[in-house]
Each structure stands twice: as structure tokens, then as C-alpha cells.
Amino acid sequence: MRRLIWHDQTLNTAIHWQCSDGQLEELARLLAGLGIRQADICLNGWRRYCPDLKGVQKYLSLRGRTSLAEPELGLAEQLGMKGVALVCNAARQDRFNLLLASAMRDADRRCLQSSLQLEDISVLSAPELAVIAEQVNGYDVASIIYDDRKAKGDPLSAFEQLVIIIRKVNCPAEVCLGNAFGLATANSLAAVKAGITHITTAVAGIGGYAPWEEVVFAVKQLLGFDCALPQDMAGICQQAAAVLELSIPESKAIIGQSIFAHESGLHVDGVIKSPELYEPFSPELVGLKRQLIIGKHSGSIAIKTKFSAWGIGLEDIECKHLLDRVRTLAVKKKAAITDIELQQLYRSSLKEQNYART
Template sequence: MRQMVMVSDQTINEALRLGTSMAAIELMIPILKKYGIANFDVSLDYLPSDGVPKQLLLHPLLRCKIHSSLDEIAKVRQMGFSKVILSWFHQPSQSSLDQLTEALTAAQEFAQEIYLCIENAEELTIPELTSYWSLLSRYRVKRFIYQDVRSSLEPLGVCRKLESLQQTVPCPIEFHGHNTYGLATANSLAALRSGVQYVAAAVSGIGSPNHAAMEEVLMAVKHLWKQDQVPSGSSLTADCIEILSYMGISLPVDKALIGRDVFAHESGIHVDGITKNPLLYEVIQPEEVGQTRQLIIGKHSGTASLKIKFLQWNLELDQAETLELLEKVRRLASVQKRPLSDLELHQLYWRRNQMDQSQLG
């Protein structure tokens, strides 16, 4: 059976980069913990100059990412961090490797857990990567973080390379992809397919550079591998929106899975099909992510859409009044250059009824 997917969260680090208050960050953490978070990563570069609150500093899932320099190692030691990610950019020289060895030695003096991140791992050959294995063993590195900082990887290559590396690596591998070319989620899923258990992600894929979207990874894992880490009766959409609101970020209406309009349908044929069989257009059901299906009435709507919409309000339209109302709907939508709201649709319907009543009178 596939092991549970563990997410190394990058959302909190982005919140720090944006200057989000510590009070807001403390509210974000319990929301994120509902979704199988292995670690919360923070960069020393973004930590506030006036210090980190003790309750956050002592959080058991917090890791601090630093450059592999003795100055930064001394800083995180003084601050009281017990989990440290040493970030390293590979250079083909023995002198640089000596510098990394020195950094690992210094970190080992105080850190309970050491992680080694090779930022440009995607550029390295397998022999170049395996040259680090002796250091991983010697310093009891907890996980080796394979980072794609230039977003140059593609899913098939990720799967092949990570499968090969896992045959000899002395500790678990963690995959950290970026999204410059829109492949972070796909590459993360490829890493999971290879047998990797840990992947970096952020809510809605936010970050600089962007990351894999946490909600996309978790829902893909649920449907591809039948492994459900999203709590039943999910409030995933609301949770993501709340987290982003603490950072002052507005969610795009078309954001995959959690955007307001993702489960909105307007086209007549489209609506007719989804009413008969939702799986025609929705591999993931809106209820799974805390959303509901919306039928949008506008210039692309047909009679089926209009009838279904009114049936939701327990109003049954006959064919003649459907056609008459549809003509008015399309005319108004074209003038407004947008679909009609439910209120506008109601008003059209009741005006028509009032006119019919006055004619009868």
C-alpha cells in the first residue's frame, strides 16, 4: 500500500516574505495541519528582525532554511532552531565540498535534524548527485531535498531519475519543484509515482518562485491512488481562501479546484450533459473540495440550462415561456457583457408574469 503523502509546506514562508503578521501566521498553521503537513519551512532571509515568537520557534514541525555558511548556522543556533535545512548550490570543485562539510559539522553540534537541499539538483548527473551520499550518511542527514530551482524538469524525467537515485540514497528523498512552466504539480506527482513520499507545496501554488499547489497534489493523489488526505466534509476551498486572505492575496476565480467559477457551467449543451452525468466534465466533484455546482445563465445558455435553473427554484417553465425568456436573457447578457445574476433572472421572470397578468386583466 502506498505510504501517506507528506507535504513540506511553503505557504508560511511566503507569508513571512510578504510581511504577514505573526498573529495571522499562528492562525494559518492549525488550518494547514489538517492536510498532512510534514514540515513548515521558513527561510532565515524572511524571518522578522525583532525575533520569532517562542511558541512558533518551538513548533515541532518548523524547519529553518539557511545557506550553508557558518554565519547563518550561528544565527539559527542562537535563535533556538532545532531543525535546519542546509541549502547548497553544487559547484564541481573539492574546495566547495570542503565548505559544505564544514557547515554540516557546525550544524551537527546543535541541530536535532539536518536536511540537505541541493538547489540545482536537476542540473546534476546521477554520479554527481551520488557523490553526496557519503556526507548524508556521515552527518545523519534526515532527508535529501532534490530541488528544481530553475523549473527545468518534466514529469517523465523526474520519475526516471528519482527511481534511480532511490536505489542507493542512504536517506529518504524529498522533492521540491517550481512552477515557471506550469509543471510543478505534474512533477510532484511524478516524484510520488517514483516512490518519493515527501513533496514541497503551497496553498494555491503561491511563492517566489511559485510551487506546486497543495490542493491540486492532494486531490490528484486521492483520485489517482485512492489515498484521501482531505478530511471528509471538506472545507478545502474555504480553508485555502482563509489562508490567502491572511496574506492579502485574492484567489483568482478560475483557480483549479478552489476558484469561485471552476464549477460554474453556462453553455447549453454543457449544462445538459453535466446534469445527466457530472463525470463528463467534472472528474473531481465540487462537494469534495467544499464547493457547489453553479449553473450560470448568459448569452451561451440554452433552453435546457434555463429549465434546469428554474427547477432549482421549484419553477417549471413550458417550452414557449422558456424560449421567450431565453431571448430576453441573451439580449441582456450581451448588453451587460456578463451572465445574469440570480436576482436579474428572477426579475425578468416576474416582469414577464406581471405583463401576462395585466394582459389577462
């Protein structure tokens, strides 16, 4: 089974947003906790405020991204990077060979591994891809990067193009995919099926890239790859977003805090009896827990299950009285009932029942 390698862009976004050195190091630590070991950094973006990357490099191996037309290879060497990605537009081949030859000589002199990142490559035809592959094969590049950050491709065309590239070039191929139309995860899966093993992602899709958690979980569940998932995967992703002062939507696929929340009475009954029919995977796989939301749509099963988790067994008559109170409060609040409110309603109901008996 092929081993997948993740090239992170979350850190690059943090640098673009001019996060502090401490924030960058903490983010790198969290990324390493997810099993991510490499990150690509835009050298031009780094120049804007020159953060110290020594703390980051304790956790991640960095590759500098720079323009082929004006490569900043000296800066990459100065920052202790082992490689660079030379970026150029695939559709514009003016002086391509001359520029690449010059950059490769300079990179070799500095002992930097050079990858070639081709922007807008998704718009090229098969014959045009073959021409580029022939040109690339004339140089000792570490890899060729299929760059579709503008999200012009789709899974079918991406698969077909990547199969051609893999067959034609003499070096490994990578993908760097944008998520403007919500296809980055699907395009990444197509890339893996085509034979790609190096994939650019970002936690929660931050910065407009393929969401790491979606891609890693999909290749594990759907394509059968042996990808190790940290026990608190969702929590670590939440922490990484928090470092950037962002919050992940509760409904976010794979890691959203409320994606396993259930309220409707019939629905809750079904989830309790056969969770596999209602949930695509076990919440524990990503460090989440199933939540029973108590509100105006709740039924007796949800109430009994909730109290059973607290070690309290409700009789049918108790549950009926309590459910009436829950629905009244939920309608009045126009929102779900919190656990504290539910417990208060229960105590109030008990007092009334005891008073009625006396």
C-alpha cells in the same frame, strides 16, 4: 500505502512579504486545517524583520533553511526549531566535505536534525549523482532534498534522477520543486512514483512552488493515495490567500470558484444528465458547487433547472418568454445574468402575462 508529508512554503512567502504576527498565526491555523503540519522557513528572510513565531508554532513544526557556507544554527535553536536544511549548490563541490562536517558537528551539539538541500541537482548526470550520494552517506543527515526551484527539470528526468538518489543514499529523500514552466505538479507526481514521500508545496502555488491542492488531489485521484481532504478545501485555500491579501483566480485548477460553472444550453443539459462526462470530479470533493450561468448562450434546461432549485416549476411557454428576456438583457449587458436580475425578469414576465389575460 506510503504516507505523504507536506513541507509548506506559503508561510515562508508570508514572512518574505513581512506579514504581521497575527497574519502569520492565522495562516498557520489555516494550513493546519488543510492537514499540513510542517513548514520550512528561510532564516535569512526571518532576520529582515524578526516576526514572533510562537503563534505559528502552535500549529506547525518549523524547519530552518540556511546556507551550508554560513549556517545560522544558533538562530534555528533560538527560534525553537527541531531541524535545519543546509542549502548548497550541487554543481559546486568546493570545500563541500569540510563545510558539511563542520555544520553537522554544530547541529549535533545543538540537537538539531540536519537535512542537506542540494540546489540545481536536476542538471547533474547519473555518475555525478552517485558521487554526491557517496559523499552524503558519510554523514548522519536526516534527509537529502532534491532542490529544483529553478524548474530546470521535467517529469521523466526527475523520475530517473530520484530513483538513482533513493537507491544510492542511506537517508530519506525529499523534493522542493519550482513552477516556472508549469511542471511542478507533474514533477511532484513523478517524484511520488519514484518513491518520494516528503514534498514541498505552497497553497495555490504561492511563491512559485508546486501548488499543494493540485499535488494532493492528483496523488489521491490518479495514484490512489489515501489523502484526507478537508470538506471545505477550496474555501480554506481561498482564506489562506486572503490572509496574504491575494485572490485565487476563479479558473484556478481544483479550487477556483468558477471551474464548475456552465452556461451553454447543450452543455448544461449534458452536465445535468451525466456530470461525470463533463466534470473531472465531483465539485463537492473540494467544497465547491456546480454553477449554472444564465446568459445569452443559455437554453430552456438551464432556466428550468435554476428555478427548480428555487422551488418554482416553469411551464414551457413561461420558460420561452423568460429566455427571450434573458438573452436580450445578457446581450445588452455583455455579461451573464445574476440571480437577482433573473428573478426580476421572472416577476416582470408574470405581470405581463397576467395583464395579457385580463
